Amino acid sequence: MAAVPTPSDAPLRIGTRRSNLAVVQAEGIRDKLQKLVPGRSFEIVTLRPLGDRDKTTALYEMGVKNLWTFELEEKLVSGELDLVVHCLKDMPTALPETCELASIPTRDDPRDALIVKAGLPYTSLSTLPDGAVVGTSSVRRSAQLQRIYPSLKFANLRGNVETRLAKVDDPESEYTCMIMSAAGLQRVNLGHRINEYLQSSTGGMYHAVGQGALGLEIRRGDTKMHELLNQLADHQSTLACLAERSLLRTLEGGCSVPIGVETEWVESDTLHMRSIVVSLDGSESVREHVEARLSTAEEAELLGQQLAAKLVKAGAQTILDTIVINRPAKE
Numbered sequence: 001m002a003a004v005p006t007p008s009d010a011p012l013r014i015g016t017r018r019s020n021l022a023v024v025q026a027e028g029i030r031d032k033l034q035k036l037v038p039g040r041s042f043e044i045v046t047l048r049p050l051g052d053r054d055k056t057t058a059l060y061e062m063g064v065k066n067l068w069t070f071e072l073e074e075k076l077v078s079g080e081l082d083l084v085v086h087c088l089k090d091m092p093t094a095l096p097e098t099c100e101l102a103s104i105p106t107r108d109d110p111r112d113a114l115i116v117k118a119g120l121p122y123t124s125l126s127t128l129p130d131g132a133v134v135g136t137s138s139v140r141r142s143a144q145l146q147r148i149y150p151s152l153k154f155a156n157l158r159g160n161v162e163t164r165l166a167k168v169d170d171p172e173s174e175y176t177c178m179i180m181s182a183a184g185l186q187r188v189n190l191g192h193r194i195n196e197y198l199q200s201s202t203g204g205m206y207h208a209v210g211q212g213a214l215g216l217e218i219r220r221g222d223t224k225m226h227e228l229l230n231q232l233a234d235h236q237s238t239l240a241c242l243a244e245r246s247l248l249r250t251l252e253g254g255c256s257v258p259i260g261v262e263t264e265w266v267e268s269d270t271l272h273m274r275s276i277v278v279s280l281d282g283s284e285s286v287r288e289h290v291e292a293r294l295s296t297a298e299e300a301e302l303l304g305q306q307l308a309a310k311l312v313k314a315g316a317q318t319i320l321d322t323i324v325i326n327r328p329a330k331e
């Protein structure tokens with residue numbers, strides 16, 4: 001007679017999106033968990049969320065905010081999944097009451113990267129010709145680039161990493177180049193296609209909140225999973241990302257805004273945080289920074305709130321009000 005499996009014999013089910021990037025990320029987490037609990041079996045369950053199924057409707061017109069997460073969260077809550085592996089930057093700053101962000105592992109490169117169409121000679125943003133077309137559907141990227149390089153043009157570019165790269169490389173396509181996260185490209189072994197890393201100190205680009213980090217989401221109150229995932233958490237990455245998410249949560253006010261950020265540990269216990277808020281056309285922008293010694297999630301969230309308050313005081317509210325009226329797309 002077959003043994004009746006006890007709950008701890010049941011495979012631990014990890015949910016994620018159905019892209020190559022998402023699966024690679026989930027496999028990485030699975031391999032780490034496997035080392036922590038060698039006796040357990042694991043199963044990766046992929047799902048194509050609404051945000052990936054509908055590629056034509058403008059993101060801001062789809063109504064729901066959590067287009068990439070809500071179906072996975074439903075399966076978490078119903079018990080069909082035990083864990084969801086997200087790109088942290090795709091996770092809304094407010095999660096459903098029934099779920100929680102259990103762990104943020106060591107963050108990869110948070111920067112944006114420039115990728116030029118195969119065969120073209122350009123190697124950096126500053127060498128692109130006037131009128132070059134940048135593929136991106138992120139208002140954070142297009143607004144910031146327009147601020148720095150007013151002669152650039154922009155065209156929407158959606159789809160997973162490989163699809164976007166193929167569209168840009170297509171000799172018939174209008175794109176001269178695209179901007180993507182360095183971590184996303186590196187994780188699917190396309191890091192060699194990066195022509196330039198973008199950051200505030202060399203060119204003025206700030207990355208998205210949470211970019212380059214993973215967010216491990218569980219059912220609220222699942223203490224066993226929480227304890228297990230705690231072992232994958234990285235203290236500095238967690239505090240930096242919580243500070244960034246707090247900044248976004250404070251500024252967002254229910255709507256998406258083109259806001260860029262950078263966080264840097266200047267001493268092992270001191271977090272330096274810089275941020276920019278840009279109008280959609282790049283004509284107006286506000287930049288601020290804060291720094292504090294911190295060691296707890298509460299202190300990190302306070303720092304994010306302080307930076308938000310400084311930005312608002314410096315004029316970010318005027319920019320944000322205009323954007324709320326225009327209802328922009330998020331990343």
Ligand SMILES: NCc1[nH]cc(CCC(=O)O)c1CC(=O)O
Binds near residue numbers: 088180181211331
């Ligand atoms: N916007 C979609 C998205 N969400 C997470 C990543 C890549 C992984 C990451 O940066 O954490 C990407 C691709 C991109 O923005 O270039």
